[in-house]
Amino acid sequence: MNVAEAVGRALVAAGVGQVFGVVGSGNFHVTNAMAAAGARFVATRHEGGAATMADAYARVSGSVAALSVHQGCGLTNALTGIGEAAKSRTPLIVVAAEASQPRSNFAVDQTALAEALGAHSARVTAAADAVAQTRAAVRLAVQERRTVVLNLPLDVQTQDVPDAETALAAVAPPEPRAAVAPATDDIAALADVLARAERPVFIAGRGARGPGGREALELLAERRGALLATSAVARGLFVGNPWSLDVSGGFAAPLAAELIEGADAIVAWGCSLTMWTTRHGRLIGPDAALVQVDDEPDALGGQRPVHLGITGDVRLTADAVRTALGDETRTGYRTPATGDALATRLRWRDIPYEDESTRDRIDPRTLSIALDDLLPAERVIGVDSGNFMGHPTMYLSVPDEQGLCFTQAFQSIGLGLATTVGAALARPDRLPVAALGDGGALMSAVELDTVRRLGLPLVVVVYNDDAYGAEVHHFGPHGFPLSTVEFPPTDIAAVARGYGFEAVTVRAPADLKAVADWLAGPRTAPLLIDAKVVREHGSWWLEEAFRGH
The missing domain is CATH 3.40.50.970 (Thiamin diphosphate (ThDP)-binding fold, Pyr/PP domains)
Structure with missing residues (x-):
């Protein structure tokens, strides 16, 4: 051999x-x-x-x-x-x-x-x-x-x-990474922070997605009256919890941002506290105690100075702190007024907006809300990068922390389609949905062939503004020429048909009937939705993104 x-x-x-x-x-x-x-x-x-x-x-x-x-x-x-x-x-x-x-x-x-x-x-x-x-x-x-x-x-x-x-x-799969037990002094220090906090917020990241992570954090949060948020990567971890703020950071809804800013203690659990998750630190109040729990010592304070850094596994640390605090339960941030606000004003889709759809183009908010209503709840979503990306990320609901695969550490366009294929193969029990901009879709169009060969019942949604929209809306207001980032219209639906997809062009909500028909049918071929979206405005998170450059 x-x-x-x-x-x-x-x-x-x-x-x-x-x-x-x-x-x-x-x-x-x-x-x-x-x-x-x-x-x-x-x-x-x-x-x-x-x-x-x-x-x-x-x-x-x-x-x-x-x-x-x-x-x-x-x-x-x-x-x-x-x-x-x-x-x-x-x-x-x-x-x-x-x-x-x-x-x-x-x-x-x-x-x-x-x-x-x-x-x-x-x-x-x-x-x-x-x-x-x-x-x-x-x-x-x-x-x-x-x-x-x-x-x-x-x-x-x-x-x-x-x-x-x-x-x-002699070869066998290696033992999983060993869970890191936190130091006793660190447990006491975090317990003291939470004992004094009146408005605590937990932000869970990728490191909290492991077995038992959600349960441990929810039990501790209930004991201390903490609100629960996630990074974008961990979106869905607290689905169904009435005290969830959904995502912290640039994608956060106004109410979530307001409540995080008002916290007097913020604990990051397996979360690196990047500029995206904290809005460059502006979500952290000037007097808030900031704690970070991570099983990698180098991660502590790596993105932002913290008052207390704890090396430890999320589940083990949360359980140990709950034990140290005893049985006392506090209302904390979980007041009736906060509960009422979260029930009515948290989701982006529940915030009133002026529909800017035209005869030829659909508002991406209107499109995303309609798709959220049409698509099965059991879904796994991959999102590309670009001006459009906040809409599918936050308007399309997810069933749990495996419902969104967010490959954005490099913030490259062109990864969304491949992301969704990989996620679809890992979760064949769910409908895979790829949310792409036209730039990323055309950059990765060759993998439409892979989707078809694999026989995946995959839905590709292209938010098509015929441009690199992020650059258009960042540089355009300053009078810079935009010919390098704007393109002639492309019939992406026709491209998809060439690869064996069913495809529909959407300019208005009525055009989505073809999507409903596909969902009700045998789904023997994948579906691409070429959605011609309005292009007059940059998305709400865009300037936040450019601050990170």
Whole structure:
């Protein structure tokens, strides 16, 4: 057995069950070995799409996934998706063939590329160590939540592995990352903060999405009268809780922002407190105590100074603090007036607005509300980046924390469609919905073919303003020329039909009847909605975004 086969089999034995990629000569044998060992391989039309599908699959499934790429150009094609995964600490293995000869036209410093993106670079260096090195790469990805680029030099791939079967028999999925117990002094300090707080708010992030996280936070919040919010990445964690504020940050509804600003104690649970989640700190009152709980010590205070940083698992920490506080229950922020306001004024769709639809274009708020009513509640949504993105993110409801896959750490357009494909494969029980701008849709249109080949009953909603709307609304008011970011109209519905989709152009709510008909039918082909949206105004979160540049 040669190294290529041994590495492929070792990856599957170590727990890799889903692989995405584009196969070339350098990764042909290792990819076939993974498939033969039982992994599902999805061939995409571009490595960038494959990278983001793998990222999304790992996020939604909670398992390590793999990306398989050719040496050199195959890896460089995937860099944006790998960068998004690395920034998001997604457990992902990038199986990258590597040129052995420096004069090869495929030769490039793949270690430097990986490290520049924040990924970990590993390499199979010898046949005798191939299985062990592969196993170590998966262990690092899982236990350290890292994206790992596993380089496979071409000359090593063909070498015979001594006693390969014995080495492979010893491979098993690594133990999950161990939960970090918080220090006793830290528990006492946080209990003291909450004992003194009159208006506490909890903000839960990605790190709170693990088993038992919601229950532990809700029990502690109930004990202390805390309101509950999430980062955008963790949206849906507190669905159904009457004291939920939904999302904190740039997407927050006015009432949510008002209540967070009024908090006298804010505790971030597995949340990095980025500029997006805190509106560059403006959501944190000047006298509010700010606490951050995270199982990564380096994350504490990494984005914003905190008064108290606690290294610990979210569930373990919340349970320990609740025990330390005893049985006393306080009203805190959970007053009748607050409850009434949350029941009537929290959701964006419940806030009155002037419908700006015209004869030719539909208001994105009107579109999003109508789609929210039409689409089944059991859905998984992927959202691309752009001026439009706040509308599907906040107007389309989600059933739980797995209902939104938010690949926005790099804030790149063009990732939304691939995100939704990966999420759809991880949750085949839900209707997948990809919300894209026209720029991102056309950038990633090649993966419409992947959707059709997979037979996914996927809905693509294109918020089409014939422009890079974020730039139009950021630079336009200052009188700058916009010809570089505006485009002639494109019939994206026709493009989708060419890939085998059913498609409809929407300019008014009545046009959505075709969507209802598709939902009621057999859904044998995916559906694309080319929604011509009004383009006169930037979205409410736009200037917030540009402050982060």
